[in-house]
Amino acid sequence: MTISPLARPAGVDALTVRGLRVDYGDPGAAIPAVRGIDLDVPAGAIVALLGESGSGKSATARAVLGLDQDGSRIAADEIRIGSTDLLRASDEQRRRARGSEVGLVMQDALSALNPVLSIGRQLGELFEVHLGLSRRKARSRAVEMLGLVGIPDPARRVDDYPHQFSGGMRQRILIAMAIALEPTLLIADEPTTALDVTVQAQILDLLDDLRMKTDMGVLLITHDLGVVNEVADRVVVMYAGRVVESGVTAAVFTHPAHPYTQALLRSVPQASGRREDLLTIAGSPPSPRQVPSGCSFRTRCRWAVELCADRRPELAGVAEGRLAACHRSAEVLDVAVG
């Protein structure tokens, strides 16, 4: 175990985002994928970013990572990783912060790994480039990292190539690479979506263990409510490019304050409601080009009233540690999930 616990200043959040906007397309016909969101990931915490496809979760992650080469335009008041303020840092500081302070794990491990380089070389290269280790030292660090993420017999497997590992093992290798430089923040974008539940459980264990041992903050992007309920300390719910609710996971799942969160929770099968019809949300999420006026959710909302078409609800405190963007959140909070 070479990761030094609590090596970073206490009390500094792993991630702070204020007023993030991401647009795709030409400025004249912009597709607003993210429309001004705030996000905090405390050190050592797992914060889930939950939302249906197209809600802007990955666009948010890419903006934090500075991946704007995909034709997007990113604007923000603040993006801070640990103590580095990315918008005000020098190019060199920014590059370093994004290179070693943030790790990224994506859904598709096979495409994220280089097929013609051994796992040991891919991991070792990180140590050579960023820490200036010798090739031999880098290799032995690579073996340690593989052991840490639970690859059996790491000393023997370090020279194997990506295709020689199972999907679950590849995902663990990707996590090993993402945490190799002891980042302040790990962004895991749907890290278990393609995996079987048994393997998913192992990966979630691993993330939980790592944040405990290293105090790294984890932004866990997912559309799986079960995964959120299992591991996230806090949850941030996104809809059509905005945050519609955030709070402590257990509290949000017991008493959601936003009709969208409530509807999501009711649309998944529960053991108790077996053989009854599931509650559904009418229609499907809007395209970013055609978001309704007022509240973006109003065309699908059971609670909608006239006001919802006229005025967009601001994200505001509705209970201890809880934010929601709904004109009727006080009433919504009053009913249990059922």
Next chain:
Amino acid sequence: MSLSVDQHEAAGGAAESPGVVLRADALVKRFRVGPAIRSNYVSAVDGVSLDLRRGESLGIVGESGCGKTTLARMLVGLERPDGGTLRFRQRDVTAGRRADRRLLRKGVQMIFQDPYTSLDPRMTVGKLVTEPLAANRTMGARARRGRAGELLELVGLSVDMLDRFPHQFSGGQRQRIGVARALALDPDVLVCDEPVSALDVSVQAQVINLLRDLQRRLGVAIVFIAHDLSVVRHLTDRVAVMYLGRIAEIGDSDSIFEGPAHPYTRALLSASPSVDPARRGQLAQRVKLIGEPPSPIDPPVGCRFHPRCELAQDRCRTETPLLRVPADDTGTRRSACHFAEAVLTDAR
């Protein structure tokens, strides 16, 4: 394959129980892989027997690669079994002769996971939905268009949508189009291979409700493959749990989800996360599987699950467990574990 035959006899043999529309008997499928000179066989499905009764829903679950899709493809006649028999309404259709295929095509339809790739982008929805009718030459063009409208309404879409193209629909709507098309020939059985896995939860709920509604209204039997166990539990009357090409456990969903009688089912259930805040943290208490999923190229002998089973004994490494009703169990659920009784006692 002698063991598969034993398994089948233990399962109740040839007697045709009433209402069975589709019966698989000891189905086997192998795929040859690797270079011709040193080729190996993947044992994808190895001796699977199951009955599907009129109007019932049967779930199939198990880790990826355990043979769910291969089994599904055999059930609809898209893949010819290497062993065993398939009977549709008591008629042996295993050989895949032209008449067999015609019978199966009419009676057993498949719905795929990906509504995007399973629909031809150049055809209108009206044409797509009635393509099976055109292929079967059962109706003229006018009548087909009328039927297309009916089918769309059946799955909750509007008749005005007949002339639109697939890209003009959302993922959930496209899955409905897939369902409408599968219903065109009025089948007795719908085989759904991960039909909701690519959909968002809110849309997933719409499709699940639709399938249940069709099952009730049309009396169509449903084979439902999914990796989300809560969805399977919600939708199905019975469930088959597969491991490396074989059935580990099969029986009514309530019995199995509430008290599994096979160590693999138990591990699978305990690893699936729940949305119930009261059950947060249960994953940490799960039954952990030993090691990694083994290769189907050289599957373990005896019980195929033994290298990963916490209960494995010497006997498990040599003797294939029969699929049988555990002693003292009240229902008809069967488990392929030498120690099913012990697992069941634990669960209670």
